[in-house]
Amino acid sequence: MIFTKKMCRKFPLLFANRDDFHLECGEGWHDLIWELCEKLEPLLKQELAENPASDCAHCGHSYDVHACKSPNRKQGRCLAILNVEPPSTNYIACCCDQWQPNLPYVTQIKEKFGGLRFYTSNSSSAKFYAHIAAAEQQSFVTCENCAQPGDSIMRRGWLVTLCDECANQVT
Numbered sequence: 179m180i181f182t183k184k185m186c187r188k189f190p191l192l193f194a195n196r197d198d199f200h201l202e203c204g205e206g207w208h209d210l211i212w213e214l215c216e217k218l219e220p221l222l223k224q225e226l227a228e229n230p231a232s233d234c235a236h237c238g239h240s241y242d243v244h245a246c247k248s249p250n251r252k253q254g255r256c257l258a259i260l261n262v263e264p265p266s267t268n269y270i271a272c273c274c275d276q277w278q279p280n281l282p283y284v285t286q287i288k289e290k291f292g293g294l295r296f297y298t299s300n301s302s303s304a305k306f307y308a309h310i311a312a313a314e315q316q317s318f319v320t321c322e323n324c325a326q327p328g329d330s331i332m333r334r335g336w337l338v339t340l341c342d343e344c345a346n347q348v349t
């Protein structure tokens with residue numbers, strides 16, 4: 179299984195139940211990203227446990243209108259009916275397919291100026307951002323190609339973070 183699919187499956191809250199994700203950085207940072215996700219996912223789990231029935235992040239409607247017959251399964255399709263004005267006789271149903279907990283999720287992971295950038299939607303937790311900042315710092319001393327200790331160097335006008343070996347090999 180490719181890394182991003184494995185990651186999405188292992189951290190479903192963090193990746194908002196996507197089944198794949200486009201990672202815009204080298205393999206050398208995979209472990210760094212995985213370890214960061216291992217710290218963030220439990221924070222989201224805790225947030226969900228404290229607020230198990232938030233309004234849906236997709237459509238904004240309440241948890242209760244996202245109907246599901248089995249109590250053990252995720253809340254499914256939204257049954258909210260929207261009154262369209264005018265005329266007031268027109269109605270449309272909400273087209274949200276599945277309730278999504280209103281939690282921060284990953285929007286983009288990429289390399290920029292030699293460092294890892296890990297973007298998420300808003301979180302109110304300082305701890306959440308502290309973990310991200312620590313991993314981003316760590317990326318500046320981790321080879322983006324092979325995960326060995328590395329350095330940020332200038333290469334054809336771009337900052338890249340590589341170990342000595344990769345810096346000599348990768349042209």
Ligand SMILES: [Zn+2]
Nearest residue numbers: 237239256272
């Ligand atoms: Zn809805």
Ligand SMILES: [Zn+2]
Nearest residue numbers: 234236237274
């Ligand atoms: Zn919804």
Ligand SMILES: [Zn+2]
Nearest residue numbers: 321324341344
């Ligand atoms: Zn390397």
